[in-house]
Amino acid sequence: MTMPMIWFDFGGVLSPPIDDLFEAYHRKTGITPAQLKTAMKDFADELDMPPLAPIELGVVTEAEWGRGLARALTARHPGIDLSRARLETFGAQWFEGVTANPLMVCALRYARDNGFRVGILSNNVVEWEPHWLPVVAPAGEVDCLVDSCKVGVRKPDPRIFDLAAKTAGAEPGDCVLIDDLAENCEAARAQGWRAVHFRDNAQALDDLRRLTGLPSIV
Incomplete structure (x- = not known):
């Protein structure tokens, strides 16, 4: 056999769990899970792709994706404070402290x-x-x-x-x-x-x- x-x-x-990672990112940056998930979807919609597909398929770079997230977040939430978020180097901040x-x-x-x-x-x-x-x-x-x-x-x-x-x-x-x-x-x-x-x-x-x-x- x-x-x-x-x-x-x-x-x-x-x-x-993914929800735990979103909550951890919220604590690091102030961006709520709902805000971040919506921004991911909004950016992917621009390319007619599922959420995360543009970056998980390498269609865009991490930096391009991060700039897209920033645009999407500010479009939906004018005045949102993104000063703690390192969106163009998202992975380093997302995985910081993760075990x-x-x-x-x-x-x-x-x-x-x-x-x-x-x-x-x-x-x-x-x-x-x-x-x-x-x-x-x-x-x-x-x-x-x-x-x-x-x-x-x-x-x-x-x-x-x-x-x-x-x-x-x-x-x-x-x-x-x-x-x-x-x-x-x-x-x-x-x-x-x-x-x-x-x-x-x-x-x-x-x-x-x-x-x-x-x-x-x-």
Whole structure:
């Protein structure tokens, strides 16, 4: 029997929950989660793309994206104080002080130690790599890293799942995705993968054990 290839999402799985990261950014800058999310959507709408797609696909640079966010924020909120926000170098400020989700990092190491191949399948940003890779460094080496900004396609596009399986030399049925977004899990399943919709650590680890036979961590 072929051992499954377990793919971990970064944001919201190996990292803290996305909502927690937005709240942390609010504390750093004064920009509320609602304001920031709307600005991300407004800028992406200008390019007729989903939120975050322009930067996660490398269509724009981090600096261009940051300037777009500033325009969008000031358009909706005239007089907004952006003095604490470093929007053109967004990643450095966003990831400042961020540490990994310890239980999912432990799960990745545990899966590898038990003979499973492991990978990271992430929608991410070229300029953010120096900031997010240190967050997951405690997980150690992975067999494959597939990053949207480097391959030009992002979840939930079905092509990224085909590309990831091919990169790993794995059959789709041997791939298992752990992701905090239901649409990404659904897209993975449509390509023949199995998937765990991450909602919390205990649920995700239980679902992963059930799908893969990974021994219980505790």
